Every structure is written in C-alpha cells, then in structure tokens.
Amino acid sequence: MSDTVVASAPAEGALETRGIEPVPDNERHGRPMQLFWVWFAANIGILALPLGATLVAFQKLAFWQAVIVALVGSVGSFAIVGVVSIAGRRGGAPGLTLSRAVFGVRGNAGPTVVSLISRLGWETVNTTTAAFALLSLCAILFGTRSEAKATPVLTIACILVFVAFTVVVSGMGHRVLVAVQRWATWVFGALNIVVGITLVTRVDWHAVGSAAPAPVGAMIAGIGTIAAGTGIGWANASADMSRYQSPKVRAGALVASAAAGAGIPLVLLISLGSLLAAGDPSLASADDPVAAIRAMLPAWMAVPYLIAAFGGLLLSNHLSVYSAGLTTLTLGVRIPRVYAVLVDVVVTTAGSIYFMLVAGNFYGPFIAFISMLAVPITAWVGVFVTDMLRRTRYDSAALMDMGRGGRYWYLGGVRWQALISWAVAIVVGYQFTTAGTSSDHWFSGVFADSWLGKNGLGWVITFILAAGLYAAFGGIRRKAAGEVEDVSSSPSEVRA
Numbered sequence: 289m290s291d292t293v294v295a296s297a298p299a300e301g302a303l304e305t306r307g308i309e310p311v312p313d314n315e316r317h318g319r320p321m322q323l324f325w326v327w328f329a330a331n332i333g334i335l336a337l338p339l340g341a342t343l344v345a346f347q348k349l350a351f352w353q354a355v356i357v358a359l360v361g362s363v364g365s366f367a368i369v370g371v372v373s374i375a376g377r378r379g380g381a382p383g384l385t386l387s388r389a390v391f392g393v394r395g396n397a398g399p400t401v402v403s404l405i406s407r408l409g410w411e412t413v414n415t416t417t418a419a420f421a422l423l424s425l426c427a428i429l430f431g432t433r434s435e436a437k438a439t440p441v442l443t444i445a446c447i448l449v450f451v452a453f454t455v456v457v458s459g460m461g462h463r464v465l466v467a468v469q470r471w472a473t474w475v476f477g478a479l480n481i482v483v484g485i486t487l488v489t490r491v492d493w494h495a496v497g498s499a500a501p502a503p504v505g506a507m508i509a510g511i512g513t514i515a516a517g518t519g520i521g522w523a524n525a526s527a528d529m530s531r532y533q534s535p536k537v538r539a540g541a542l543v544a545s546a547a548a549g550a551g552i553p554l555v556l557l558i559s560l561g562s563l564l565a566a567g568d569p570s571l572a573s574a575d576d577p578v579a580a581i582r583a584m585l586p587a588w589m590a591v592p593y594l595i596a597a598f599g600g601l602l603l604s605n606h607l608s609v610y611s612a613g614l615t616t617l618t619l620g621v622r623i624p625r626v627y628a629v630l631v632d633v634v635v636t637t638a639g640s641i642y643f644m645l646v647a648g649n650f651y652g653p654f655i656a657f658i659s660m661l662a663v664p665i666t667a668w669v670g671v672f673v674t675d676m677l678r679r680t681r682y683d684s685a686a687l688m689d690m691g692r693g694g695r696y697w698y699l700g701g702v703r704w705q706a707l708i709s710w711a712v713a714i715v716v717g718y719q720f721t722t723a724g725t726s727s728d729h730w731f732s733g734v735f736a737d738s739w740l741g742k743n744g745l746g747w748v749i750t751f752i753l754a755a756g757l758y759a760a761f762g763g764i765r766r767k768a769a770g771e772v773e774d775v776s777s778s779p780s781e782v783r784a
Contacts, residue, residue, distance in 0.1 A: 304461020307625045308617045310380040310684040311531050318533040320545040322466050323373070326529055327366065327549030329469035330607045331518070332480055333600035335417060336554055338577045339517050340561025345572035347510045350501040354562035355555070357510040362558065363551035364511075365519025369526040370543030371673055376527025377537055379682035382614040383527035387668070389682050390675045391710070393690050394701025399710065400619050402664045403524045407612035408632060409657050410521060411605055412639035415450050418601040419640060420578040422446035425594040434579065436644040447640045451633050453602055458609035459626045462532055465606055472603055477553075479596035483589065484560055490584050492567025499566055505743045512744030516662035518554055519546075520747065523669045525611035609633060620690075656723040656730040663721055666747040667713040670754030671706050677764045705761035709754050717750030 343354040372383060379386045384403050388396045420436070423446055427434035436443040457468050530542060564584060565571050574580035578597055585593055613628040621628060686695035698704075719733035720741040735741050740749060758764075 304463060304625065306461075308382050308385045308614055309688055310385075310682070312380070313535055316380060316532050316534050318466075318530070318537070320533070320537055320541040322470070323529060323533070323542065324545040324549035325470040325473055326466060326607060327369075327546050328477075328553055329473040329603040330522075331362075331550045331604065332473065332477055332553045332557070333414070333417075333604045334557075334577065334581060334597045335413065335601070336518075336557035337561035337564065337581060338571055338574065339514065340558035341565035341569065341572035342513060343510045343558070344499075344562045344565035345569035347506045347513070348502045349506060349510055349562065350499045351496050351559075351562055351566060353501055353507050354510070355559045357507050357514055358555045358558035358562070359551070361511040361514025362518045362554035363547050365515035366522070366550040366554075367519075367543055367547040368669060368673075369519050369523050369550070370546030371676075372523050372669065373526035373530035373533075373542045373546060374539045375672070375676055375682075376530030377533040377535065377539075377542060378680060379527075379687070380531050380684070381527070381682065381687055382531060382611075382618060383524050383672075384615050384618040385687055386527055386682055387672060388618075388687055388696050389679065390672055390703065391706045392698040392701050392703040393694065393696050395698075395703055395707040397619065398707065399524070399664075399668045400615060402661070402668070404612060404615045404619060406521060406661045406665060407525065407608050407615060408635050408639070409661065411454075411608050411612065411632070411636040412643065413657075414601045414605040414608065415447055415454075415636050415640040416643045417578060418450040418598050418605075419443060419446040419644060421594045421597040421601070422449060424578055424582055425591065425598075428590055428594075440645055443644050444641060447637055447644070450598070450602065450605070451637050454605045454609050455629060455633055457606045458613065459629045461610070461625070462529070465610055466529075469603060469606065472599065476596055476599035476603065479592055480553075480557075480600065483585070483593045483596050484556070486585055486589050486593075487560060487564060487581070491563045496563060496566040505739070509742065509744040512747060514558065516744075516747060519550065520662050520665055520669075522550075524665055525607070525615075528611045528614050529607070609636075660721070660723045660731065662747045663717040663750050664710075664714050666750045667710045667717065667754040670713060670751040671710050671758045671763070674755040674758045674763055675706070705763055706758060709757035709761060709763070712757060713750045713754035716753055717746045720746035720749055 340354060340358060343349045343357055344351075349357065375386050376383060384396065384400045387399055390396070391399060423432075423436060423439070423443060424434050426432045426442060426446070432442055433439050457465055526546065533542065561571065564581075568584070571577065571580050578594070581597075582590055582593060609629055609632055612632040613625050616628040616632060617623075617625060621631070623631070683695050689696070691697070696703075718731070719735045720738065721731070721733050722736040722741065723731040733741065733746070740746070
C-alpha cells in the first residue's frame, strides 16, 4: 500500500504538482546559491530585533557579548540546518518524508506531528506580527485605531490580507517560491537597511558603552535562546527545499549556503535589537513589537518601516507554509499539496485571531513556544543526523510504501531504536528546560535550576542524548538488524 495522495506528475510549470514523492535526478538542477537567497529572505523579518533585545533585557549582556552570541547562535544553528539539508539532496524528498526511513512509516508520526506544530506556530507568530504592522499602516494612512481589540473587523481583515499573499506564493510551489524569495530579498532588504540605519541614530550609546559584561553563563544561555529561536526551528524543514538540489552539489556548499544565508541578516538584526534594548529594554517584552519599534523611528520613516516589516515576515511565512503543506501530506492527509497549504493557513489564521483579539500577552507565549518545541525538534535532529552517518541514500519507492512488508516497515511500522532514543531524549531534555519569561513560567523541569538548566542547555543535552542513544542501539552500524542496507556504492557519495 502506498501514499496515493501524491502523484508522480513532474514539477514543471509555475504550479508545483508534486507532493512528497522523491524528485527524480533528471529534474533536480538546483544550486546552493538558490538556497542562500531562500534562507536569507526567510530571516530578514523584524522578529530578530526583539529576540536580540532579550539578550540585553533578560540576559543582561553587554553589546559586544550580544554580537558574539548572535553569531554563534544563529550561524551555528543554521549550519545544523545545512547538515540536515544534505539528506534532501541525497533522497530528493522532504525532510519528514525521509524521516520514515529512520523512524519507520508509523513511528515517524510523532516527529511529523511535532514538526507540523512547529511550522504552524511560527506561521501564527509571523501572521500576528504582520497584522500588527498592517494595523499600524492603516492608522497612518486612514486614521483608524492601531489597537487590535479596538478594531476587531479591521484586525481580521489585516490577518486575511497577509494570509492571501502567503498562499499565492506557497501554493504555487518550489519554483515560484525560490524566484520570489530571491528578488524580494533585494527590495525588502534595502528597506531594512534604511530602517536599520535610522534606528542606529536612535541608539543610546552612553548606555551601550557603560553596560557591564555579564557572566559567561549568561552568554551560553543567550546562545541557547538564539539557536532555539532561529535555526533549530527550521532544521526539520531544510530538506524540503534542498530536495531539488542537483545530486552533484557538494555537502559543504549546502551547509555554507544555510549558515551564511541566514546568518548574515540574523547577526545584523539581532545585534541591532540588542543595541536598541540597551537604552530601552521594553522592546524585549512588548505586546506589539511592531509598534514598539515604530515608536523609536521618526514619523517620516513609519510607512517604509511598516512595509519592510510586512515584507520580511511574508518572506519567512512563504517558506514555513510551503514546508507545513509537505509535512501535512507526510502525516497521511490525502489531499493535493496546494490544498494542504490551504488547510494549514486556516489553522494559523484562527491562531492569529486568538492572539490578537483574545490573549493578553504576545511574547510570553512566543518565548514559551520556542523553548518547548526546541527540545523535541533537537531530539529529532540528533537521531536523524546520526542516521545520516551511515545512510547515504534512500529508497524512493520504500519511502512511499506504507504497507506491511515494505523496507521501512521494520517492526510493526516502527524502528524502535530511533523512536525510543527520540522519546527518552525529550523527557530528559525537558527536565533541564524552563518555558516562558522570567515573570511568566509555563513549565519548569526538575533540573531547570541547575547550571545546565539556567544556562539554557536543555536542547544541547537533548541532542547529545538522542544521538548517543541511537548510536548505542545500533543506529550507525552499516547494517541494522532486520534492515536492508541503504548505502551508496559510490565513494564520492559516501565522502559527501
């Protein structure tokens, strides 16, 4: 029995008709520079500014420390994204589809659900923040009120406008998405540069220069926060884009395209956020981050800033919604890919309406969200990357075969070595995790007050434990018990 929802139609033309089935080698012509622009575009949104502000407001870092933390946290975490994207080049399929080979066609359900929740969560954050930007823009142009709860009809309309722009690109698919991300980066990137230069003129340089450095432990905790809020959240989506990369592309080029593509804008924006917070730490806890940043700008800069904010969030959402559609199909929803995109945006629209019109706080749930999801996603990365040490290619037919007796059926549809390693790492990782802000804890593990927990290293422990357990259970043996070996006989492929 196979996944009948996905047809074998080629991804030719503007509309991508392919679902999650592996892309044939003769249709894979992508180059790493394409992924550079994809990752660059996805990370020029304004959410990086309040994320950088948390380093100063909550971690009490000096500016130079915040820059180091931004560099290590964002570039390092997106290097992991690049490593996972190597699997997409090897197998030509989305990341969670390839994950069937690791966890089994049934055991993969857990990681797939977590990935889908992650994508839907980030889309809700993007949509909510973009709607705030549109509300502010309407207030300037038409004199309406900018408070969401004061104008519920206009708020919902702003949400729907952002969702419509998202669906137009994400629904069309890979070819359109890659083209839009590249060219839109120049437009919105230029606007961001203008806004950034203006914001720099508002920095309280005396406060920046007089700030005392924080302990090394605070920097370590900051790296964890930045990694969880940037690259870790994208790791399980990276192969979704790299599946169209040419099989001849070198692994190192894929890692570099992700690390540099995302790292350049993130380091600049996170560092700018930390500069701004030195004089005004309220940015880190603002219910409406768009309005908080706008208040720091001169009146004439408001419209360009809001357009840049909207555009940056839109570029991030394009990629997230596209990935969520593929993840939905991997979960077994039997609809065409474009309809899966529509299902996902309906969910995020409802979530955005809740956060803007019902919930009283925005960034409390946001910080809790990235903290909680960083653990299971990192556990998946630990298992998946460890598996990549021995598995240099994937069986295309077996990835789509959900029936008994398939190569990836294993024992009852589950590869227990992977699933147990993943689950145990999650349970242990959460014991070192605190979710939420310092004033609003949603969850606190048993060892959250330990040195490791206080320094935000729960996700690191999770990765090491997941990878170590999987290796100990035989996950990196050249041939696992009861499994047909999935390795290439090509020396160059093994080296890559």
